[in-house]
Amino acid sequence: xxxxxxxxxxxxxxxxxxxxxxxxxALGGRNAQRVAMVTILAGLGIxxxxxxxxxxxxxxxxxxxxxxxxxxxxxxxxxxxxxVMILAVAVVIVGIGVYARADFAxxxxxxxxxxxxxxxxxxxxxxxxxxxxxVSGDLFTLYVALELLTFAAVPLVSLDxxxxxxxxxxxxxxxxxxxxxxxLLGTVLLYGVYGTLDIALLAARVQPEPxxxxxAALMTAGLLAKTALFPxxxxxxxxxxxxxxxxxAVLSGxxxxxxxxxxxxxxxxxxxDVVTAPSAQLLAGLGAAAILVGNVVALRQARLKxxxxxxxxxxxxxxxxxxxxALDPAxxxxxxxGALAGGxxxxxxxxxxxxxxxxxxxxIYAALGHDRIAGLAGIGRVLPVSVLAFTLxxxxxxxxxxxxxxxxxxxxxxxxxxxxxxxxAAVMLVGGLLTAGYVFLVLARALAxxxxxxxxxxxxxxxxxxxxxxxxxxxxxxxxxxxxxxxxLGIGR
Amino acid sequence: MTDAATLFGLLAAALVGxxxxxxxxxxxxxxxxxxxxxxxxxxxxxxxxxxxxxxxSGWGGDPVPQALLITGLVVAFSASALAIALLLRLHDVAxxxxxxxxxxxxxxxxxxxADA
Numbered sequence: 276x277x278x279x280x281x282x283x284x285x286x287x288x289x290x291x292x293x294x295x296x297x298x299x300x301a302l303g304g305r306n307a308q309r310v311a312m313v314t315i316l317a318g319l320g321i322x323x324x325x326x327x328x329x330x331x332x333x334x335x336x337x338x339x340x341x342x343x344x345x346x347x348x349x350x351x352x353x354x355x356x357x358x359v360m361i362l363a364v365a366v367v368i369v370g371i372g373v374y375a376r377a378d379f380a381x382x383x384x385x386x387x388x389x390x391x392x393x394x395x396x397x398x399x400x401x402x403x404x405x406x407x408x409x410v411s412g413d414l415f416t417l418y419v420a421l422e423l424l425t426f427a428a429v430p431l432v433s434l435d436x437x438x439x440x441x442x443x444x445x446x447x448x449x450x451x452x453x454x455x456x457x458x459l460l461g462t463v464l465l466y467g468v469y470g471t472l473d474i475a476l477l478a479a480r481v482q483p484e485p486x487x488x489x490x491a492a493l494m495t496a497g498l499l500a501k502t503a504l505f506p507x508x509x510x511x512x513x514x515x516x517x518x519x520x521x522x523x524a525v526l527s528g529x530x531x532x533x534x535x536x537x538x539x540x541x542x543x544x545x546x547x548d549v550v551t552a553p554s555a556q557l558l559a560g561l562g563a564a565a566i567l568v569g570n571v572v573a574l575r576q577a578r579l580k581x582x583x584x585x586x587x588x589x590x591x592x593x594x595x596x597x598x599x600x601a602l603d604p605a606x607x608x609x610x611x612x613g614a615l616a617g618g619x620x621x622x623x624x625x626x627x628x629x630x631x632x633x634x635x636x637x638x639i640y641a642a643l644g645h646d647r648i649a650g651l652a653g654i655g656r657v658l659p660v661s662v663l664a665f666t667l668x669x670x671x672x673x674x675x676x677x678x679x680x681x682x683x684x685x686x687x688x689x690x691x692x693x694x695x696x697x698x699x700a701a702v703m704l705v706g707g708l709l710t711a712g713y714v715f716l717v718l719a720r721a722l723a724x725x726x727x728x729x730x731x732x733x734x735x736x737x738x739x740x741x742x743x744x745x746x747x748x749x750x751x752x753x754x755x756x757x758x759x760x761x762x763x764l765g766i767g768r
Numbered sequence: 769m770t771d772a773a774t775l776f777g778l779l780a781a782a783l784v785g786x787x788x789x790x791x792x793x794x795x796x797x798x799x800x801x802x803x804x805x806x807x808x809x810x811x812x813x814x815x816x817x818x819x820x821x822x823x824x825s826g827w828g829g830d831p832v833p834q835a836l837l838i839t840g841l842v843v844a845f846s847a848s849a850l851a852i853a854l855l856l857r858l859h860d861v862a863x864x865x866x867x868x869x870x871x872x873x874x875x876x877x878x879x880x881x882a883d884a
Contacts, residue, residue, distance in 0.1 A: 415836050422843045426850060433854070438862035445797055445854045446867055452804050452847050453791060459840060460784065460811050466833060467818040 276345055276352075276475070281328035282338030285351040285410045288321050288361060292403030299396045304387035308380065311395040315372045318402060322365035326763070329358045335767025337412075346471045350412040354767030356619060357409040360536055363623040364405050367528050367630050370746045371398065374634050375521035377736040390434050394522065400427035401525060408533045414462045414472040414545075417537055418455065421501070425451040428530045431522040432514045443513040450500050450510045454534070457497030461490035474544050483549045491546050495558075498541075501534035504595060505565035508588045515584040520637020523580065527587045528630035532622050535594050539618070542598060547609040555599040555609070563702040565592030570709035574716070579636045579646035582713055583629070589706065590625050590672060593683070594618060596699055600690035613693075616764050617686030620753070624679025627750035628668040634743035635665035644732045648717060653728040655721040660740040662721045667747035669714030674707050679753030776817035783810030797867055801851045808844040812837050 295314030299307040329336055335354040339345070353361070375398070379391040404427055407420035429451070433444035466472055468487065469480045481487050503511040515527045542550055569589025576582035597618035603610045638661045639654060640646040655662045671678035684703055691700040787806030794800055819833035859865040 415839070419839065419843065422847065426846065429850065429854070433857075436857070436861065438858060441854060441858040441861060442867055445851065445858060448847075448851050448854060449791075449797065449800050449804070452851070453807075455847075456804065456807050456811060456844075460807075460814070463811060463814050463818060463833075463836075466836075467814075467821070 276337055276339070276350060278339050278342070279332065279334070279337045281324075281332070282336050282351070284321060284325045284328060285336055285338045285353055286340075288318070288325060288406045288410065289351070289403055291317050291321060292399045292406065295399040296396050296403065299392070299399065303392060305381045307392045307395045308376070311372065311399055314399055315369055319365045319369055322361050325353055326358050326362050329353060329355070329766055330763070333766060345412070345473045346476055349416055350473065351410045352412040352474075352767075353410050355763040355765055356536075356539065356768070358766070359619055359623060359763050360409045360532065361406060363626050364402065364409075364529055364532075366749070367524075367626050367746065368398070368402050370627075370630060370634075370742045371521055371524050373742045374524070374637075374739050377739055378519060378521055378637075390519075393430060394434060394519075397427045397431055398525065401431075401530060405529060405533050408536060412474050414465065414474065414477070417540075418459055418462060421458065421534060421537065422455055424530060424533045425455065425501070428526055431526060432518045434519055434522060437517075439513070440517040443510070443517050447510045447514045450503075450507065454497040454500035457493045457500075461492075461494035461497070464490040464493070474540065477545050478547070481546060481549055487546075487549055491541070491549055492554075494541060495538060498534045498538045499561070502531050502538065502591060502594075503588065504561050504591055505568055505588065506561070508565065508569070508591070511588055512581055512584040515587060515633075516578070516580040520580075520633050520640070523584070523637070524630035524633040527584065527633055528626040531587070531591060532626060535591070535622065538595075539615075543601070543609050543611050543615065550598075550609060552599065552602055552607060555602050558595045558598045559600075559699060562592035562595030563699070565589060565595075566702055566706040567709070570706055570713070574709065574713045576713075577647055577649065579639065579648055579651070579717065580633070582648065582717070583632050583636055586632075586672065586710070586713065587625075587629060589710070590621075590629070593621050593687075593703070593706070594625075596687055596703065597690070599696060600687060600694060600699065602694070604694055611764070611768055612690070613686045614690035617683045617690065619764060620679055620686060621683035624671055624683055624750050624753050627746045627753070628671040628678075628680065631664050631743045631747035631750065632668040632672075634739065634746070635661040635668070638735055638739050638743065639665075641733055642731045642735050643729060648720060650729070651717065651720040652723045653721075656728045657731055658735065658740070660744055661735070662718075664740065664743035664747040666714065666718055667744070667751045669710070669717075671747070671750040671753075673710045673714060677754040678751045680750070682754035682757055773817045773821045776813055776820070780810045780813035780817060783807070783813060785810075795867070797851075797855050797865060801848055801855070804851075805844065805848060808840075812840060812844075815840070 295310055299310040335352055338351040340349045379394045381388050381391045404420050404424035411417045411420055429444050429448045432447055433440040464486050469477055471477055500507045515523050566589050569585050573582050573585035576585060597614040600614035601609050642658060671680040674680040674684040688700050784807050787803045787810060790803035791800055815833045815837040819830045855865050
């Protein structure tokens with residue numbers, strides 16, 4: 276493995292956001308936002324350049340840090356999966372950057388305010404850490420990337436400093452620390468047995484022996500705690516619902532995808548021969564439980580933001596349905612086919628749709644001064660754009676064509692039928708119906724005829740409504756990529 | 769010297785077990801943070817045992833786990849610092865440092881109910 280042309284782009288994708296963090300922190304005050312804006316534009320450009328380079332060469336981009344070869348050195352590597360995630364994250368971050376300009380502007384007459392400074396620096400830190408998770412070719416670098424992601428995400432939960440958000444942040448941190456220490460323990464075991472942590476070298480060496488199985492189980496369990504898969508989801512709703520809307524969009528749309536992506540890397544790239552059919556069924560079983568419990572609890576919520584947060588708990592379940600569906604019945608090996616494509620499509624579609632829904636919920640909260648679902652009657656007449664954004668995001672989660680959620684479920688259903696696992700198809704259909712239930716619950720209130728339109732407490736920034744709608748539309752039209760000849764996922768695998 | 773490595777490995781496993789038990793069972797956040805550090809020390813000790821085992825080829829020890837160990841220590845230290853900072857802030861704001869959401873709101877010294 277040697278550095279490929281364009282490999283330097285991977286270094287930039289990780290480094291530029293972190294340079295932004297340092298610059299924003301050092302310059303401080305009003306400059307933090309300016310630095311963030313410049314960095315976000317540069318980062319979007321880098322993400323597009325990475326995708327273009329990979330599409331052009333048809334192979335993975337590789338960069339060897341310091342020119343040292345593996346296993347002594349560390350390789351950064353972007354295959355098709357990484358490119359898809361890098362692009363999706365860049366698009367959502369741009370949306371969040373536009374949305375947050377209204378909420379996290381430093382107020383006039385103040386040199387520096389705590390919340391804006393912290394928000395802009397941590398947003399960039401989350402971006403850099405996520406990119407590092409996507410391009411790392413080495414299990415220990417992935418550990419460091421995951422920890423950076425956690426440290427950047429936890430303070431976003433308690434930006435407003437209220438006691439209940441501090442509690443939510445602390446609970447989130449404790450779950451995340453438990454998860455990362457289990458992951459690290461598995462990494463140590465693997466090094467002890469095979470003497471390397473490079474993903475490609477490990478994949479060639481691993482055997483289904485007790486130490487490997489223990490390491491795989493420890494690492495997977497740790498990552499599940501970080502991803503908030505049922506029954507380790509208890510920290511998620513208070514943390515995601517209590518954060519400011521722009522932060523909720525980052526946490527719910529992007530941060531949980533980091534640890535989920537790592538589970539995908541481990542299962543498909545490191546342990547494809549080691550994982551067993553029952554363990555894959557167990558993961559999907561937890562996913563199915565998450566879908567049912569998350570959706571039912573979401574239906575019972577009285578507040579909009581909590582409802583959206585519980586919907587995230589349910590949608591995380593779909594991300595784990597693909598594991599048994601990707602299991603090739605003949606070779607009993609994980610194969611990255613339609614099921615993997617479905618899972619990736621679901622991750623991207625949920626990232627955009629959920630960010631849009633949290634943004635719309637944030638606009639509604641700011642405009643009404645509350646987000647009680649019972650008090651939303653007639654809101655569709657005063658905030659039509661936000662209600663439309665919320666609905667389109669919800670429609671993508673339900674999985675109506677031509678949304679990304681539809682394509683994802685289509686691919687997963689096709690895999691379920693092809694491998695004869697009809698019960699997962701049933702779970703998906705029931706989950707879709709329940710999702711439709713809570714989306715229509717909000718919609719029915721918002722569009723109620725005869726209701727007095729509520730008075731708005733504050734004017735709504737048009738840019739916030741527009742960006743929520745743009746992300747929701749993006750998620751809605753994502754399914755149309757099926758008709759294009761973009762075939763990233765298989766590259767470099 | 770393989771016996772020493774095995775002994776250290778077993779001790780590391782015991783530390784991880786004790787720490788995990790405490791992390792899950794203890795309701796107080798401060799104890800959970802300490803328990804996390806106990807698990808962490810178990811993992812780092814395992815790093816040391818594995819580095820020692822790699823010393824068979826005449827080296828003083830396998831340097832890679834040692835390098836990883838130092839990075840891991842820094843990360844665990846930052847994690848503990850962040851957790852303690854959050855806990856202190858919670859104690860300042862809420863007057864108590866528990867994770868239970870229905871904890872009774874204590875009255876802060878200036879006479880106002882501190883729990884928001």
